[in-house]
Amino acid sequence: MGETNNVLIKMAGVKKVFLTDEVETHALSEIHLQIQKGEYVSISGPSGCGKSTLLSIMGLLDSPTEGTYLLNGKPVANLTASERTRIRNREIGFIFQAFNLIGDLTVYENVELPLTYRGTGSAERTQKVEHALQRVGMAHRMRHYPSQLSGGQQQRVAVARALVGDPLILMADEPTGNLDSRNGEAVMELLRDLHRNGSTICMVTHDERYSHFAERTIRLFDGRIVEETQGAHIGA
Amino acid sequence: MQPLIQLRNLEKTFDAGGQKFFVLRRITLEIQPGEFVTIMGPSGAGKSTLLSILGMLDGAWSGEYFFLDQPVHKLSIKQRNELHKYNIGFVFQSYHLIDSLTVYENLDIPLSYKNIPHKERASLVCDTLDRFNIVGKKDLFPNQLSGGQQQLVGVARAVIQNPKLILADEPTGNLHSAQGEEIMQLFKRLNEAGTTIIQVTHSEKNASYGNRIIQLRDGWMVNQDTSTAAHSLQ
Numbered sequence: 068m069g070e071t072n073n074v075l076i077k078m079a080g081v082k083k084v085f086l087t088d089e090v091e092t093h094a095l096s097e098i099h100l101q102i103q104k105g106e107y108v109s110i111s112g113p114s115g116c117g118k119s120t121l122l123s124i125m126g127l128l129d130s131p132t133e134g135t136y137l138l139n140g141k142p143v144a145n146l147t148a149s150e151r152t153r154i155r156n157r158e159i160g161f162i163f164q165a166f167n168l169i170g171d172l173t174v175y176e177n178v179e180l181p182l183t184y185r186g187t188g189s190a191e192r193t194q195k196v197e198h199a200l201q202r203v204g205m206a207h208r209m210r211h212y213p214s215q216l217s218g219g220q221q222q223r224v225a226v227a228r229a230l231v232g233d234p235l236i237l238m239a240d241e242p243t244g245n246l247d248s249r250n251g252e253a254v255m256e257l258l259r260d261l262h263r264n265g266s267t268i269c270m271v272t273h274d275e276r277y278s279h280f281a282e283r284t285i286r287l288f289d290g291r292i293v294e295e296t297q298g299a300h301i302g303a
Numbered sequence: 304m305q306p307l308i309q310l311r312n313l314e315k316t317f318d319a320g321g322q323k324f325f326v327l328r329r330i331t332l333e334i335q336p337g338e339f340v341t342i343m344g345p346s347g348a349g350k351s352t353l354l355s356i357l358g359m360l361d362g363a364w365s366g367e368y369f370f371l372d373q374p375v376h377k378l379s380i381k382q383r384n385e386l387h388k389y390n391i392g393f394v395f396q397s398y399h400l401i402d403s404l405t406v407y408e409n410l411d412i413p414l415s416y417k418n419i420p421h422k423e424r425a426s427l428v429c430d431t432l433d434r435f436n437i438v439g440k441k442d443l444f445p446n447q448l449s450g451g452q453q454q455l456v457g458v459a460r461a462v463i464q465n466p467k468l469i470l471a472d473e474p475t476g477n478l479h480s481a482q483g484e485e486i487m488q489l490f491k492r493l494n495e496a497g498t499t500i501i502q503v504t505h506s507e508k509n510a511s512y513g514n515r516i517i518q519l520r521d522g523w524m525v526n527q528d529t530s531t532a533a534h535s536l537q
Contacts, residue, residue: 126403161403171360176416
């Protein structure tokens with residue numbers, strides 16, 4: 068499968084060591100990982116296994132101690148801080164467990180946020196925000212504030228915000244962690260639909276029920292990849 | 304002096320299976336500029352709802368609400384949003400910072416929704432970083448900060464444009480006591496410099512920083528001028 072030019076994420080020998088009170092913690096060791104364009108990958112494992120650290124490095128929120136990381140064919144190690152910021156804001160759409168919406172901005176403004184940092188013209192912004200909200204079924208709540216929405220609706224708005232700038236990849240960190248199972252399921256179905264329409268998704272979850280929504284599951288334990296499962300996705 | 308806030312018989316209800324439930328009942332109150340008011344009461348008493356209404360995040364209520372000379376009850380959603388944006392800063396229990404944006408970018412968010420030239424935005428953000436002593440943290444992400452530092456950024460973002468009013472919903476609820484105290488001291492200084500503050504809290508200690516307590520119970524104001532409340536029961 069996959070020619071090399073379809074590789075979106077390529078990590079080789081990635082290692083992350085944290086120093087706290089002179090104790091070395093090896094959060095990640097010897098991570099070799101590739102994600103192709105259009106894939107839906109889930110990273111699972113018990114808490115403390117390093118999955119969120121791995122996602123942080125992938126999302127340029129953190130840097131590896133050792134190893135190489137190519138994002139869309141380019142090494143990220145030599146990027147300046149402002150180049151990293153630029154790539155983070157443009158090429159990566161983040162979805163967080165706690166939604167990360169700002170309570171005193173409307174739904175529309177929350178979704179518009181990533182576009183305000185890149186000089187998109189106002190007509191194009193409106194069109195993109197409305198389109199993103201339609202894709203997650205929240206266009207009718209544009210002028211509401213987050214506190215007026217249910218948790219499931221808030222997470223759908225967060226998905227719209229992640230989508231709005233047409234990123235290369237969506238990165239979701241425990242996107243169902245704050246939701247009951249019905250709303251969790253709905254968000255997972257939404258991600259699956261996005262994937263079917265071409266989005267590349269990398270999701271961290273410790274919930275076995277949900278890792279099966281992805282087409283490939285990478286299992287981490289003690290900072291190492293211990294298992295990879297292909298084609299476990301459900302539903303047709 | 305003109306009150307900053309005047310509520311007259313403000314009520315909020317919701318329907319559940321054809322039955323009407325009251326979240327807030329006949330709230331009548333005035334808040335003067337420069338006050339530091341605490342809203343207290345058991346869970347479900349309507350505290351956060353009242354704060355949302357004062358902050359114009361919730362428009363589904365009846366009664367009258369004047370913000371300075373503006374009749375909020377007569378304004379359109381768009382006008383309310385504008386009024387809120389230029390006059391009110393919000394501080395949330397869980398900070399509401401964006402994890403994929405740096406401290407600098409998080410501070411810039413409220414400015415990006417106003418017509419402020421780029422250069423002026425940058426200088427406002429830098430001034431604020433300076434004022435809150437967090438210049439060294441400007442390129443860090445929220446998850447690289449302690450809870451107390453994250454809330455410091457939360458407060459800095461709320462006041463970056465010198466709002467007339469700060470609304471804080473359990474601002475120290477996620478912090479341990481030393482960090483919580485720092486945030487309260489910060490509110491005290493902002494209040495002494497002239498900013499009106501309304502906070503919701505369960506903590507008597509936090510309430511002691513304010514000059515007045517409003518007690519809510521089952522949607523009613525219970526401590527202030529109870530005779531009025533009793534009278535209006537007909």
